[in-house]
Amino acid sequence: xxxxxxxxxxxxxxxxxxxxxxxxxxxxxxxxxxxxxxxxxxxxxxxxxxxxxxxxxxxxxxxxxxxxxxxxxxxxxxxxxxxxxxxxxxxxxxxxxxxxxxxxxxxxxxxxxxxxxxxxxxxxxxxxxxxxxxxxxxxxxxxxxxxxxxxxxxxxxxxxxxxxxxxxxxxxxxxxxxxxxxxxxxxxxxxxxxxxxxxxxxxxxxxxxxxxxxxxxxxxxxxxxxxxxxxxxxxxxxxxxxxxxxxxxxxxxxxxxxxxxxxxxxxxxxxxxxxxxxxxxxxxxxxxxxxxxxxxxxxxxxxxxxxxxxxxxxxxxxxxxxxxxxxxxxxxxxx
Amino acid sequence: xxxxxxxxxxxxxxxxxxxxxxxxxxxxxxxxxxxxxxxxxxxxxxxxxxxxxxxxxxxxxxxxxxxxxxxxxxxxxxxxxxxxxxxxxxxxxxxxxxxxxxxxxxxxxxxxxxxxxxxxxxxxxxxxxxxxxxxxxxxxxxxxxxxxxxxxxxxxxxxxxxxxxxxxxxxxxxxxxxxxxxxxxxxxxxxxxxxxxxxxxxxxxxxxxxxxxxxxxxxxxxxxxxxxxxxxxxxxxxxxxxxxxxxxxxxxxxxxxxxxxxxxxxxxxxxxxxxxxxxxxxxxxxxxxxxxxxxxxxxxxxxxxxxxxxxxxxxxxxxxxxxxxxxxxxxxxxx
Numbered sequence: 046x047x048x049x050x051x052x053x054x055x056x057x058x059x060x061x062x063x064x065x066x067x068x069x070x071x072x073x074x075x076x077x078x079x080x081x082x083x084x085x086x087x088x089x090x091x092x093x094x095x096x097x098x099x100x101x102x103x104x105x106x107x108x109x110x111x112x113x114x115x116x117x118x119x120x121x122x123x124x125x126x127x128x129x130x131x132x133x134x135x136x137x138x139x140x141x142x143x144x145x146x147x148x149x150x151x152x153x154x155x156x157x158x159x160x161x162x163x164x165x166x167x168x169x170x171x172x173x174x175x176x177x178x179x180x181x182x183x184x185x186x187x188x189x190x191x192x193x194x195x196x197x198x199x200x201x202x203x204x205x206x207x208x209x210x211x212x213x214x215x216x217x218x219x220x221x222x223x224x225x226x227x228x229x230x231x232x233x234x235x236x237x238x239x240x241x242x243x244x245x246x247x248x249x250x251x252x253x254x255x256x257x258x259x260x261x262x263x264x265x266x267x268x269x270x271x272x273x274x275x276x277x278x279x280x281x282x283x284x285x286x287x288x289x290x291x292x293x294x295x296x297x298x299x300x301x302x303x304x305x306x307x308x309x310x311x312x313x314x315x316x317x318x319x320x321x322x323x324x325x326x327x328x329x330x331x332x333x334x335x336x337x338x339x340x341x342x343x344x345x346x347x348x349x350x351x352x353x354x355x356x357x358x359x360x361x362x363x364x365x366x367x368x369x370x371x372x373x374x375x376x377x378x379x380x
Numbered sequence: 381x382x383x384x385x386x387x388x389x390x391x392x393x394x395x396x397x398x399x400x401x402x403x404x405x406x407x408x409x410x411x412x413x414x415x416x417x418x419x420x421x422x423x424x425x426x427x428x429x430x431x432x433x434x435x436x437x438x439x440x441x442x443x444x445x446x447x448x449x450x451x452x453x454x455x456x457x458x459x460x461x462x463x464x465x466x467x468x469x470x471x472x473x474x475x476x477x478x479x480x481x482x483x484x485x486x487x488x489x490x491x492x493x494x495x496x497x498x499x500x501x502x503x504x505x506x507x508x509x510x511x512x513x514x515x516x517x518x519x520x521x522x523x524x525x526x527x528x529x530x531x532x533x534x535x536x537x538x539x540x541x542x543x544x545x546x547x548x549x550x551x552x553x554x555x556x557x558x559x560x561x562x563x564x565x566x567x568x569x570x571x572x573x574x575x576x577x578x579x580x581x582x583x584x585x586x587x588x589x590x591x592x593x594x595x596x597x598x599x600x601x602x603x604x605x606x607x608x609x610x611x612x613x614x615x616x617x618x619x620x621x622x623x624x625x626x627x628x629x630x631x632x633x634x635x636x637x638x639x640x641x642x643x644x645x646x647x648x649x650x651x652x653x654x655x656x657x658x659x660x661x662x663x664x665x666x667x668x669x670x671x672x673x674x675x676x677x678x679x680x681x682x683x684x685x686x687x688x689x690x691x692x693x694x695x696x697x698x699x700x701x702x703x704x705x706x707x708x709x710x711x712x713x714x715x
Contacts, residue, residue, distance in 0.1 A: 104649070267640075267641065267644055268641075271640075271644075286644065286647060286648050287648070288648070289641065289644055289645060289648060292641040292644070292645060295641055297637070298636075298637035298638060298639065298641060298642060299636070299637060299638045299640075299641065300636045300637060300638065301633075301634070301635045301636015301637055301638055302632070302633035302634060302635060302636055302638065303633060303634045303635065303636055303637065303638050303639050303640075304633065304638050304639075304640050305602075305606075305634075305638075305639050305640060305643060306602065306603075306624065306627040306630055306633060306634065307633060308640060309602055309606075309621065309624055309627070310624060310627060312621060312654065312655075312656040313621050313622070313623070313624060313656040313658075314439070314656070314658075315656065316655075316656045316657050316658055316661065317655070317656050318653065318654075318655040318656075319647065319653075319654045319655070320647075320651075320652070320653040320654070320655075321647040321648040321649070321650065321651045321652050321653075322651050323648075323649075323651055326651065
């Protein structure tokens with residue numbers, strides 16, 4: 046009896062916002078295992094904004110997806126069969142096998158402990174959480190009493206940035222889309238304030254919430270949110286730059302005026318540090334991160350919000366919604 | 381017999397490029413010295429691009445100049461009379477008394493050694509040289525073998541950045557306006573290449589000169605030069621940002637498209653650090669700078685190019701030309 050693998054492949058490249066027909070669900074037989082290989086059964090796979098960049102031609106953070114190939118990305122899998130002595134059937138692993146129900150691996154997978162909910166290794170304890178931690182601590186370097194602002198405040202990166210900054214004694218102001226998300230950020234995540242970027246009074250609301258200016262702006266969105274932050278930046282403020290979701294669906298450059306002189310001039314006058322980083326460069330430091338973070342998650346000092354979509358067939362629509370901010374928490378597909 | 385002080389004051393604020401009528405030469409009597417004061421006779425005063433920002437309303441790097449007040453800035457003066465026991469007649473000092481032939485000081489001046497040409501303390505050994513040194517070493521952190529690019533290559537900042545980077549074993553590519561300046565940068569300053577930004581083939585010329593990409597771009601101009609640099613930036617490149625002379629005369633934002641997403645996206649993908657700084661924040665480190673730099677200048681390992689204009693009445697026209705790149709070397713007015 047041969048197993049059938051359901052896979053989502055890139056059918057064609059999107060121009061602007063992805064549409065359902067950019068994706069295709071196919072079925073392929075699972076091949077026989079060779080010596081040294083393991084068969085993975087996917088339990089969860091991750092949907093992350095950076096995947097949009099990989100759907101374009103040419104490199105972004107990572108090599109682009111090829112047409113007709115499975116969309117790759119973080120996944121939590123169970124070892125279903127093993128011809129590799131390092132892995133036993135039933136173990137949970139983190140792999141990079143992406144949008145499919147099964148995968149064969151030669152062993153470039155990492156075991157995950159069973160003391161924590163396994164899906165957390167796609168979010169708070171995985172790439173997004175580590176992105177938040179690294180950018181905030183290494184580039185942002187917030188000091189107690191400073192004001193830290195982060196957008197996508199209830200997403201996996203934003204929620205972690207804000208909670209870590211609170212633990213460091215900062216005033217934390219979130220930015221999120223809609224009243225529900227803002228309430229969650231202040232009530233559940235413990236942010237000092239959260240401002241709705243969809244509100245007509247957003248710029249004024251942000252200014253009021255940041256009455257001492259902004260010392261660290263953790264940049265994961267760009268666009269109009271960044272332009273609202275710009276005039277509030279304090280002298281010697283720091284901007285770790287890990288994402289620009291507001292731009293990902295742009296098919297070309299926006300109309301003018303060209304804001305570059307305003308931005309560069311502000312960075313100069315206010316001695317701002319603006320620094321891009323990609324977390325895949327820094328996995329030599331992930332053990333330090335996990336050592337610090339697992340106890341915080343287990344003790345409830347860091348709260349976790351997941352948005353779990355069931356069924357691989359629903360992944361494309363969920364991903365399209367992610368780029369529009371429709372998710373509420375870390376978006377994960379449960380297979 | 382009372383002395384007459386010639387002073388240049390800000391007559392009205394410029395809108396766009398400054399015009400001669402933004403300045404006014406006035407004559408005022410030099411007041412009697414009080415206890416603790418010294419009378420300074422100006423020998424040289426400095427013309428620097430950052431002064432353009434101070435001519436606008438509101439703060440730039442420094443508080444704005446007021447209408448009717450003397451334009452302040454670095455000056456080398458001789459003590460002409462002294463009622464302050466710390467200063468003797470005939471000593472040379474560096475002051476911040478700016479565009480005038482005399483000034484009374486309460487003693488917020490620094491003596492300069494007579495082993496070096498005193499005008500150098502306005503250039504290579506003064507604010508511009510220290511700006512070059514601090515930004516390159518602290519933010520740029522060039523390593524031997526890397527490619528360092530600097531614009532305004534024969535100016536006081538650019539010439540110093542390039543020569544210091546050469547001493548560190550870097551490949552140095554200058555950008556300058558015109559063939560004479562480019563020849564000077566390679567023949568006299570020892571740059572590996574220098575590209576003329578006025579040439580129709582500038583972008584291609586820069587690309588050819590930077591065949592291994594750019595690791596450090598020392599930013600002092602902005603505008604089209606920056607946009608030519610952008611696609612050449614290597615992964616983990618650094619951009620110390622000390623000036624944006626291409627924008628200073630802008631009366632508003634340029635027409636579109638808005639280049640922000642392109643710039644931010646490049647900084648993200650290539651993990652670029654872009655950091656503004658203002659040298660006046662760092663004068664606690666100037667002794668280290670002088671200790672390193674004076675021997676380099678005295679030994680001729682660092683070459684100095686000055687552009688000296690004679691007569692205070694010629695300062696406004698020289699300053700207008702500075703913003704158009706008409707100077708060739710550190711622009712100084714000899715009184």
